[in-house]
Each structure stands twice: as C-alpha cells, then as structure tokens.
Amino acid sequence: MAGRDRFESLRTFVEVARAGSLAGAARVLRRAPSAVSRELGALEARLGAELVQRTTRRLQLTAAGERYLTHARGILEALDEAERDLTEQGVPRGVLRVSAPIVFGQWVLVPWVEAFLRAHPEVSVELILEDELVDLVQGGVDVALRIVTRLEPSALVVRRVAVQPYVLCASPGYLREHGTPRRVRELAEHQVLVPLRGPAARPLELLHAGRTQEVRLTKSRFRSNNLPALHGAALRGLGIASLPEYVAAPELASGALVRVLAPWRPTPRYISALYLRRAAMPAHVRAFLDFVTERAAKHFPPDLD
Known part of the structure; x- marks a missing residue:
C-alpha cells in the first residue's frame, strides 16, 4: 500500500471511530459509505486484526482498535503539525x-x-x-x-x-457581630466559607514566612462549589471567606470586605x-x-x- 493510501486509511479509520458509524464518517469525508467500508475492511485485512465491531446501530472499537486509534491519532497529528510548521513559517495562525x-x-x-x-x-x-x-x-x-x-x-x-x-476576608458586619480572630487557632470558632471539595472536616491550611498551620473547621454551616456564591456570602456577613485575591480585591479596596489574620494566607x-x-x-x-x-x-x- 502506497504511503499516501496508508495515511488516507488512517484518516478514514480515525473518522469512523469519531463518528461511530460508516455513514457519519462518509459525510465528513465526502465519500460513499460503501467506499469507507471497503477502505476500513482493507485496513483490517492488512493488519490482520478486527478494529471495529459492526452492529445494527453503532460501530464499537475492539481492544485492538482502541490501541490502533491512539497510534493513528498521534501519526496524523504529527503529520498535520509538520505541514503547519512549514506553511506557517513561525507565524501564529x-x-x-x-x-x-x-x-x-x-x-x-x-x-x-x-x-x-x-x-x-x-x-x-x-x-x-x-x-x-x-x-x-x-x-x-x-x-x-x-x-x-x-x-x-x-x-x-x-x-x-x-x-x-488567596486571602481570608470578611464583612465588617460579620466581624462586629462575631469578633475578629487574632490567632489562627481562633478560626475554629468562626464560620469559615470554603469551597465544597472533599469532606467537611478537611482542615484549612494557612502559610506565613515558610510556616504552615492547619485549622479544622468544625462549625462552618455554609459551603459551596461556586466561587461567586462564596464571595456573595462573605459580603452578606455569613462568614470569613477564603477567596482568590483577584476576586476580593475590589471589595478589600472599598472596605466592603476586610482582610483577616494578615499576614497569614490560605495555601496558594x-x-x-x-x-x-x-x-x-x-x-x-x-x-x-x-x-x-x-x-x-x-x-x-x-x-x-
């Protein structure tokens, strides 16, 4: 099989795997489904392995097909990149x-x-x-x-x-009502707003001057997987939030939020x-x-x- 034909067979197989059907691959390749089927069959015959299991609804890759797909994609990507490198001549495009x-x-x-x-x-x-x-x-x-x-x-x-x-910060209203922590261990007595990741008892790690200190947050009543929700909760006085500095910066500048326990910071x-x-x-x-x-x-x- 000539080199160009082998690359075309690779492209056909990759497109069949992506589309999940001969008809879908044929539409993308602008070829007849029968031609795509013949080329896929010829490729399997040359390799001596079944790459695709044909069912009435959808094609399913065999274990050999999954392995061959990884190699085929890598070869085609390398070829495409080599051609782009020559045609682009270093110009981003x-x-x-x-x-x-x-x-x-x-x-x-x-x-x-x-x-x-x-x-x-x-x-x-x-x-x-x-x-x-x-x-x-x-x-x-x-x-x-x-x-x-x-x-x-x-x-x-x-x-x-x-x-x-990251910074620890809270609204002035929250600090007036609940007090301002002066030591890291005092955070355990506060409502601390942290992202919803892992177990609720996961400790908060704070850093300063090469030192690390952990606090277990056993009293936090509000957690969220959404950063804007934590930001909004801090502004509404629900607790002390651990926020990316760029998120809290406008409110820290305006006074709507106040930094807590500086110069300690949550783990970056x-x-x-x-x-x-x-x-x-x-x-x-x-x-x-x-x-x-x-x-x-x-x-x-x-x-x-």
Missing part, C-alpha cells in the same frame, strides 16, 4: 481551543485573550469554561489552564504559569497550562503559552511573603 475554570476565565482570562487576539490577528480562540478538566484529545483542546494545589502525574505536559494567592494554588506532548508544537499554541505566562507574571505577585 489558526483556531486555538482553550479550556479554563469558569470564574478564572470570566474574570482574568477573557481580557488576556482580547490582548492576545489583538497581537495575533490570524488566530481565532474558542474558550471553553468548565471547572472539570476535559479530555484534551476528545475535546480537541490545545491548552487547558487549571488552578490547583498540585497536579497528578499524567501524559500531558504541564507548564507552571503563576502562583495565585498554582496556575498551570496543560497540553499534549507533540513532535512539533504549532506556532499559535506556542505563542499563546508564552503570552499567558508573560501576562500572569505581571498580574500575579512573584512570591507571597
């Missing part, structure tokens, strides 16, 4: 798909994307905002930005972009960019990673002490 957490995306990333688009007129950005990490391959995502205390090892490349500091989170390991990174992806890293260095403090 094309559609960039970026995934980011909802609040960070709305409050911080959108202004950065605006500046990035102005600097790179031949790039378009598709921004997907969701708090769960997406499958970069299935979602066609080029770069995923995530804000975590740590990342588990994975096949993805991780570039640490910046450190995002790391802003990291995740992307697939590639033989040749497309120019528009490289440009975005460099741009975001530069912007983050200006937006976030270099250290927390």
Whole structure:
C-alpha cells in the first residue's frame, strides 16, 4: 500500500471511530459509505486484526482498535503539525481551543485573550469554561489552564504559569457581630466559607514566612462549589471567606470586605497550562503559552511573603 493510501486509511479509520458509524464518517469525508467500508475492511485485512465491531446501530472499537486509534491519532497529528510548521513559517495562525475554570476565565482570562487576539490577528480562540478538566484529545483542546494545589502525574505536559494567592476576608458586619480572630487557632470558632471539595472536616491550611498551620473547621454551616456564591456570602456577613485575591480585591479596596489574620494566607494554588506532548508544537499554541505566562507574571505577585 502506497504511503499516501496508508495515511488516507488512517484518516478514514480515525473518522469512523469519531463518528461511530460508516455513514457519519462518509459525510465528513465526502465519500460513499460503501467506499469507507471497503477502505476500513482493507485496513483490517492488512493488519490482520478486527478494529471495529459492526452492529445494527453503532460501530464499537475492539481492544485492538482502541490501541490502533491512539497510534493513528498521534501519526496524523504529527503529520498535520509538520505541514503547519512549514506553511506557517513561525507565524501564529489558526483556531486555538482553550479550556479554563469558569470564574478564572470570566474574570482574568477573557481580557488576556482580547490582548492576545489583538497581537495575533490570524488566530481565532474558542474558550471553553468548565471547572472539570476535559479530555484534551476528545475535546480537541490545545491548552487547558487549571488552578490547583498540585497536579497528578499524567501524559500531558504541564507548564507552571503563576502562583495565585488567596486571602481570608470578611464583612465588617460579620466581624462586629462575631469578633475578629487574632490567632489562627481562633478560626475554629468562626464560620469559615470554603469551597465544597472533599469532606467537611478537611482542615484549612494557612502559610506565613515558610510556616504552615492547619485549622479544622468544625462549625462552618455554609459551603459551596461556586466561587461567586462564596464571595456573595462573605459580603452578606455569613462568614470569613477564603477567596482568590483577584476576586476580593475590589471589595478589600472599598472596605466592603476586610482582610483577616494578615499576614497569614490560605495555601496558594498554582496556575498551570496543560497540553499534549507533540513532535512539533504549532506556532499559535506556542505563542499563546508564552503570552499567558508573560501576562500572569505581571498580574500575579512573584512570591507571597
């Protein structure tokens, strides 16, 4: 089988796997379903393995098909990147798909994307905002930005972009009614508003000058998985909130919120960019990673002490 035909067979198989049917793949490839079926059959005959189980409703990949799909995608991506590298000649161009957490995306990333688009007129950005990490391959995502205390090892490349500091703050009304804590251990007697992650008894970790201190929050009556809800609850006097500094900054400046226990801070989170390991990174992806890293260095403090 000639080299070009082998690449066409790979593309056909990948599209069949994505569409889940011969008809769906045929529509995308602009070919007759019978031609797609013949090419898939020829590929299986050459490999000596069944890649797809054919049912009346949908095609299902076999175990061999799942393994071959991973290799096929990698080969086609490397080929596409090599062609883009030659045609782009280093000029960022094309559609960039970026995934980011909802609040960070709305409050911080959108202004950065605006500046990035102005600097790179031949790039378009598709921004997907969701708090769960997406499958970069299935979602066609080029770069995923995530804000975590740590990342588990994975096949993805991780570039640490910046450190995002957090602050403890409360409304003046809450502090008048319940008092202002002067020591870290006093937080255990207060309503502390923290994200809804893990068990309720999970301790709050505070840092200062290289020292760490933990407090178990046994009396907190309000928790939420939504950052704006925690922000709003703090403004309404429901408790002391642990918030990203960029979220609380306007109210700290106006006096609507007051920082508590300074200079102690909740454990910071790391802003990291995740992307697939590639033989040749497309120019528009490289440009975005460099741009975001530069912007983050200006937006976030270099250290927390």
